Amino acid sequence: xxxxxxxxxxxxxxxxxxxxxxxxxxxxxxxxxxxxxxxxxxxxxxxxxxxxxxxxxxxxxxxxxxxxxxxxxxxxxxxxxxxxxxxxxxxxxxxxxxxxxxxxxxxxxxxxxxxxxxxxxxxxxxxxxxxxxxxxxxxxxxxxxxxxxxxxxxxxxxxxxxxxxxxxxxxxxxxxxxxxxxxxxxxxxxxxxxxxxxxxxxxxxxxxxxxxxxxxxxxxxxxxxxxxxxxxxxxxxxxxxxxxxxxxxxxxxxxxxxxxxxxxxxxxxxxxxxxxxxxxxxxxxxxxxxxxxxxxxxxxxxxxxxxxxxxxxxxxxxxxxxxxxxxxxxxxxxxxxxxxxxxxxxxxxxxxxxxxxxxxxxxxxxxxxxxxxxxxxxxxxxxxxxxxxxxxxxxxxxxxxxxxxxxxxxxxxxxxxxxxxxxxxxxxxxxxxxxxxxxxxxxxxxxxxxxxxxxxxxxxxxxxxxxxxxxxxxxxxxxxxxxxxxxxxxxxxxxxxxxxxxxxxxxxxxxxxxxxxxxxxxxxxxxxxxxxxxxxxxxxxxxxxxxxxxxxxxxxxxxxxxxxxxxxxxxxxxxxxxxxxxxxxxxxxxxxxxxxxxxxxxxxxxxxxxxxxxxxxxxxxxxxxxxxxxxxxxxxxxxxxxxxxxxxxxxxxxxxxxxxxxxxxxxxxxxxxxxxxxxxxxxxxxxxxxxxxxxxxxxxxxxxxxxxxxxxxxxxxxxxxxxxxxxxxxxxxxxxxxxxxxxxxxxxxxxxxxxxxxxxxxxxxxxxxxxxxxxxxxxx
Ligand code: ATP
Ligand code: MG
Numbered sequence: 001x002x003x004x005x006x007x008x009x010x011x012x013x014x015x016x017x018x019x020x021x022x023x024x025x026x027x028x029x030x031x032x033x034x035x036x037x038x039x040x041x042x043x044x045x046x047x048x049x050x051x052x053x054x055x056x057x058x059x060x061x062x063x064x065x066x067x068x069x070x071x072x073x074x075x076x077x078x079x080x081x082x083x084x085x086x087x088x089x090x091x092x093x094x095x096x097x098x099x100x101x102x103x104x105x106x107x108x109x110x111x112x113x114x115x116x117x118x119x120x121x122x123x124x125x126x127x128x129x130x131x132x133x134x135x136x137x138x139x140x141x142x143x144x145x146x147x148x149x150x151x152x153x154x155x156x157x158x159x160x161x162x163x164x165x166x167x168x169x170x171x172x173x174x175x176x177x178x179x180x181x182x183x184x185x186x187x188x189x190x191x192x193x194x195x196x197x198x199x200x201x202x203x204x205x206x207x208x209x210x211x212x213x214x215x216x217x218x219x220x221x222x223x224x225x226x227x228x229x230x231x232x233x234x235x236x237x238x239x240x241x242x243x244x245x246x247x248x249x250x251x252x253x254x255x256x257x258x259x260x261x262x263x264x265x266x267x268x269x270x271x272x273x274x275x276x277x278x279x280x281x282x283x284x285x286x287x288x289x290x291x292x293x294x295x296x297x298x299x300x301x302x303x304x305x306x307x308x309x310x311x312x313x314x315x316x317x318x319x320x321x322x323x324x325x326x327x328x329x330x331x332x333x334x335x336x337x338x339x340x341x342x343x344x345x346x347x348x349x350x351x352x353x354x355x356x357x358x359x360x361x362x363x364x365x366x367x368x369x370x371x372x373x374x375x376x377x378x379x380x381x382x383x384x385x386x387x388x389x390x391x392x393x394x395x396x397x398x399x400x401x402x403x404x405x406x407x408x409x410x411x412x413x414x415x416x417x418x419x420x421x422x423x424x425x426x427x428x429x430x431x432x433x434x435x436x437x438x439x440x441x442x443x444x445x446x447x448x449x450x451x452x453x454x455x456x457x458x459x460x461x462x463x464x465x466x467x468x469x470x471x472x473x474x475x476x477x478x479x480x481x482x483x484x485x486x487x488x489x490x491x492x493x494x495x496x497x498x499x500x501x502x503x504x505x506x507x508x509x510x511x512x513x514x515x516x517x518x519x520x521x522x523x524x525x526x527x528x529x530x531x532x533x534x535x536x537x538x539x540x541x542x543x544x545x546x547x548x549x550x551x552x553x554x555x556x557x558x559x560x561x562x563x564x565x566x567x568x569x570x571x572x573x574x575x576x577x578x579x580x581x582x583x584x585x586x587x588x589x590x591x592x593x594x595x596x597x598x599x600x601x602x603x604x605x606x607x608x609x610x611x612x613x614x615x616x617x618x619x620x621x622x623x624x625x626x627x628x629x630x631x632x633x634x635x636x637x638x639x640x641x642x643x644x645x646x647x648x649x650x651x652x653x654x655x656x657x658x659x660x661x662x663x664x665x666x667x668x669x670x671x672x673x674x675x676x677x678x679x680x681x682x683x684x685x686x687x688x689x690x691x692x693x694x695x696x697x698x699x700x701x702x703x704x705x706x707x708x709x710x711x712x713x714x715x716x717x718x719x720x721x722x723x724x725x726x727x728x729x730x731x732x733x734x735x736x737x738x739x740x741x742x743x744x745x746x747x748x749x750x751x752x753x754x755x756x757x758x759x760x761x762x763x764x765x766x767x768x769x770x771x772x773x774x775x776x777x778x779x780x
Contacts, residue, residue: 004050005047005050005051007079008020008043008046008047008050008079009021009043012036012040012043013307013309015305015306015307015308016036016039016040016043016307018305019040019044019305019307020040020043020044020047021047022303022305023053023270024270024301024303025267025268025270025271025299025301025302026270026271026272026295026299026300026301026302026303027270027271027272027273027302027303027304027305028272028273028274028292028295028296028299028302028303028304028305029041029272029273029274029275029304029305029306029307030274030275030276030277030292030304030305030306030332031274031276031306031307031308031334032276032278032307032308032310032334032336032628033276033278033279033310033312033321033336033624033625033628033629034310034311034312034313034336034590034628035307035308035309035310035311035336036307036309036311037225037274037275037276037307038068038072038225038274038588040274040307041061041072041223041225041272041274042072042075042076042079043079044223044272045059045061045072045076045087045089045221045223046075046076046079046080048221049076049080049084049087050079050080054220054221055086056084056085056086056087057086057087057218058218058219058220058221059084059087059088059089059219059220059221059223060088060095060219060221060222060223060241060269061087061088061089061090061222061223061224061225062090062091062092062095062222062223062224062225063089063090063091063225063226064091064225064226064229064587064588065091065588066090066091066094066564068225068588069089069090069091069094072089072225073087073089076089088219091564092198092230092234092237093194093197093198093564094560094564096197096198096200096201096237097115097197097560097563097564099201099204099215100113100192100197100200100201100204101113101556101560103204103208103211106204106207106208106211107200107203107204107207107208108187109187109190109192110190110430111556112190112427112428112556113190113191113192113428114189114190114191114192114424114427114428114431114433114434114559115191115192115193115194115197115559115560115563115564116186116191116192116193116194116433117194117563118145118193118194119412119417120191120193120433121145121148121182121193121194122141122145123433124182124185124186124433125141125144125145125148125178125182126141128144128178128181128182128185129141129144129178131181132174132177132178132181134174134175134177134178137170137171137174138171139171139174139175139178144175144178144179144182147175147179148178148179148182148195149195151179152193152195152196152198152199152233153195153198153199153231153232153233154232154233155199155202155203155232155233155236157183157199157203158176158179158180158183161176161179162176188430188432188464189428189430189431189432189433190428190430190431191428191431191433195233198233198234198237199233201237202233202236202237202240205237205240205241206240209245209246212240212243212245213245213246215241216240216241216242216243216244216245216266216268216269217245217266219241219269220269220270221269221270221272222238222241222242222269222270222271222272223271223272223273223274224238224271224272224273224274224275225274225275225588226274226275226279226587226588227273227274227275227291227292227295228275228276228277228279228280228291228292229275229279229280229281229282229587230288230291231282231288232288232291235288235291238271238273239298241269242268242269242271242299243268244265244266244267244268245266247265271299273292273295275292277292277293277331277332278325278328278331278621278624279587279621279624279625279628280292280618280621281583281584281587281618281621281622281625282584283614283618306334308334308335308336308337309336309337309338309339310336310337310338311338311340312338312590312628312630312631313338313340313343313628313630313631313632314338314340314341314342314343314344314631314632315337315338315340315341315342315343316342316343316344316345316346316634316664317343317346317627317628317630317632317634318336318337318338318628319661319664320346320627320634320660320661320664320665321336321624321627321628322335322336323659323660323661324620324623324624324627324656324659324660325620325621325624327620327659328617328620328621329617330617343632344632344633345664345665345666346634346635346636346660346664346665346666347364347633347634347635347636347665347666347668348635348636348637348657348665348666348667348668348669348670349635349636349637349638349667349668349669350637350638350639350640350653350667350669350670350671350673350674351637351638351639351640351669351674352639352640352641352674352770352771352774352775353390353639353640353641353642353643353648353769353771354387354390354598354639354641354642354643355390355393355394355757355769356639356768356769356770356771357390357597357598357637357638357639358390358391358393358394358395358597359394359398359767359768359769360637360668360669361380361391361394361595361597361635361637362394362395362398362400363398363766363767364595364635365378365400365578365593365595366398366400368593368633373592373593373633374576374592375400375401375402375576375577375578376576376577376578376579377591377592377593378578378579378591378592378593378594378595379578379579379580379581379586379589379591379593379594379595379629380402380578380579380580380581380594380595380597381580381581381582381583381586381594381595381596381597381626381629382580382581382582382583382596382597382598382603383582383583383598383603383604383606383622384582384598384603384606385582387597387598387603388404388580391580391597392404392580395578400578401576401577401578402577402578402579402580403577403578403579403580404580404581405579405580405581405585411562413532413535414532415521415532415533415535415536416535416536416539417437418437418438418441418517419508419511419512419517419536419539420434420539420559420562421433421434421435421437421438422434422438422492422511422515422517423507423508423511423555423558423559424559425438425466425492425496426492426495426496426499426507426511426555427496427499427555427556427559429464429466429492429493429496430464430466432455432458432464432465432466435465435466435469436451436465439451439488441517442515442516442517442520443520444484444487444488445480445481445484446481446484446485446488447481450477450481450485453475453477454468454469454472454475454485455468457471457474457475466489466492469485469488469489470489470493472485472486472489473486491514491515495507495510495511499554499555499556500554500555502554502555503547504543504546504547504553504554504555504558505540505543505544505547507555508539508540508543509540512536512540517536518533518536518537521533521536542562543558546558546561579591583596583604583622583623583625583626584622586625586626586629587625589629590629590630590631591629591630591631592630592631592632592633593630593631593632593633593634593635594626594627594629594630594633594634594635595635595637596623596626596627596634596635596636596637597637597638598637598638598639598642599623599636599637599638599653599654599656599657600638600639600642600651600652600653600654601651601652601653601654601655602651602652603642603651603654604619604622604623604654604656605619605620605654605655605656606619620656623654623656636657636660636665638651638653638654638657638671639651640671640674641771653671728772728773728777728779730746730749730756730758730772730779731746731749732746732747732748732749733745733746734746734779734780735779735780736758736760736777736778736779736780737777737778737780738760738762738765738768738770738775738776738777739776739777740765740776741760741762741764741765741768742762742763742764742765743762743763743780744760744761744762744763744765744768745760745761746758746759746760747759747760747761747767749772756771756772756773757769757770757771757772758770758772758775758777
């Protein structure tokens with residue numbers, strides 16, 4: 001055991017060791033990025049197991065993504081040297097689904113409930129808004145959906161909302177009705193939406209102390225990573241789980257002698273949370289930074305441990321991160337240090353356009369790759385998904401292997417949703433949403449009128465839509481459509497009957513054959529349909545893989561897994577590709593080289609954050625999260641013009657760039673350089689530019705330390721006359737000369753008018769894309 005203990009503490013600094021070995025009711029580890037919070041949590045679990053203080057089944061660890069959960073499980077098992085079955089390491093949502101699958105029967109649901117994703121709940125809300133004509137008082141589908149979600153995260157339900165609603169306000173009255181209807185429909189469909197998974201579990205624990213006691217007794221050690229991003233519902237769940245079970249809730253035989261304290265009652269579970277308030281980036285989803293700030297008050301006798309050494313990044317990267325985040329007020333100042341050394345400077349680049357920026361990123365990735373950094377150790381971050389288009393175009397052209405994390409939306413494709421809807425119908429016969437979706441897919445002659453007749457029958461008899469289909473013969477519909485409905489409902493009932501004894505791939509195969517779903521796609525003349533058929537086959541492959549990993553798994557388990565696939569779960573480290581993802585998805589991850597693109601006003605901070613209280617501060621934390629993902633190399637890039645939704649607009653450097661000490665950034669092309677060669681709207685650009693104070697971070701810009709004369713020169717450079725090449729016509733094969741890049745040959749010309757772009761192979765500077773109108777070039 002001594003050996004194991006040594007192995008578990010090996011390489012840890014004294015604070016980290018303490019965090020692994022401390023025993024007590026509550027432990028709060030607050031520390032900046034990359035200081036080993038997640039690593040310490042992992043070792044702490046291993047230490048509890050290795051010392052036999054806990055059985056695997058007594059541990060509940062909460063991570064931010066399913067992928068992080070899998071990693072943590074693997075590391076714990078490697079450290080302890082054995083499989084730790086029965087240990088719960090999962091996201092909040094997965095843990096709640098597991099609990100609800102066991103306990104839903106207590107409050108009017110059954111264990112085969114459906115999980116509605118946000119698209120499903122929106123579809124339902126849309127129907128309700130339409131039925132109630134909520135538009136008339138100005139209620140939109142989004143407004144209703146957002147408000148319901150917010151209320152659920154605050155653990156409000158229809159009754160509690162009704163108690164404080166203002167009944168003189170027609171808008172509130174209408175919203176209340178929508179909320180009521182929505183709740184009723186979910187219940188009828190035996191379905192939970194995403195927010196329900198948490199809220200209903202909390203409700204379950206509060207309403208049924210006997211049920212709560214099972215879990216309060218079972219979990220002796222609860223550990224939560226990324227605690228700064230928990231919302232009120234998640235916080236409440238933790239709170240419920242860390243109470244002592246009510247003595248009367250403990251049935252005979254329940255008393256586990258091992259854990260009784262000297263008064264004969266079960267002490268509360270011990271709680272460990274780790275977090276960094278500077279990385280709180282989900283306030284818009286109800287995450288409450290106060291949860292971490294007020295932890296000590298909520299959990300008396302809390303031990304607090306601070307970690308200050310960063311093991312991830314070079315000093316230059318850390319200095320940039322520290323300096324950016326110190327601009328947020330209302331935070332505890334903490335300075336991270338590292339012994340890794342200064343490392344390379346941060347590289348800055350200002351592209352003329354998003355494409356130019358993307359080309360720079362691609363060229364650098366190639367160079368880094370040649371210098372020995374694997375593709376999988378590089379990542380490109382952006383604020384919004386709309387930025388991926390330019391990156392993808394260039395990456396494809398440069399033959400760079402890449403992968404968009406969280407953007408692939410496989411499960412959002414229509415054909416996948418269709419097949420999944422069939423599976424949901426099989427698992428949960430009460431669900432009308434799924435049934436409506438597949439009623440006439442593939443086409444079988446069941447039109448909207450027929451569906452309405454079935455629904456009317458269901459409403460009149462207060463039965464499910466599926467039940468109403470079973471008695472289709474009573475409805476007096478035509479013989480053909482009656483036959484089609486009979487055939488569909490019989491098929492669904494048959495598959496529902498065998499789901500528990502059938503392997504998932506076989507069930508799916510049978511379904512596809514009997515509905516002729518793939519055949520219908522293959523028979524179509526639409527070339528898109530062939531791709532759709534392939535996607536469905538891909539789903540079959542997913543099912544096979546699921547079955548390999550979960551030999552005893554059945555349809556319900558498969559549906560649960562699919563419903564919970566979070567964005568970051570699609571990451572696959574083993575694949576040799578560069579990862580592209582949003583800054584939000586990047587949380588908790590690390591890479592050798594990181595590119596943060598679009599470091600511009602309106603993107604970072606995002607335009608939408610301006611009106612939100614605390615918005616810009618949250619955006620700054622997001623930037624901080626991005627910077628601190630980098631181990632050795634950090635690139636910050638922006639573009640002077642950016643085309644979005646077909647419009648080209650002038651972009652401004654992000655205010656956050658000024659917050660990085662200028663000596664840390666090596667500008668390959670500074671905003672000043674790029675502006676002197678213009679943008680597509682020169683006058684507007686210069687007018688805005690003068691108002692913008694560059695601060696010191698954009699060399700050769702002015703800074704407190706630079707002599708005034710330099711500031712003056714620099715200002716001239718920025719407001720320089722914009723170049724205009726007018727009608728310069730270039731063709732493939734032309735030789736040109738560029739001010740910086742030297743001579744080169746035009747290899748392609750695309751676009752029209754003022755947006756014509758030349759792709760040029762320079763003799764020494766590589767391949768570039770130039771906006772002909774404004775590029776500093778001449779024809780030779
Ligand atoms: P974040 O705030 O970004 O989630 P974190 O605090 O969870 O970061 P970890 O991911 O646990 O930090 O650790 C960052 C890196 O430092 C990892 O690569 C980890 O393996 C390494 N590391 C942590 N502690 C040590 C240590 N004592 N010695 C060497 N490396 C360490
Ligand atoms: Mg972490």
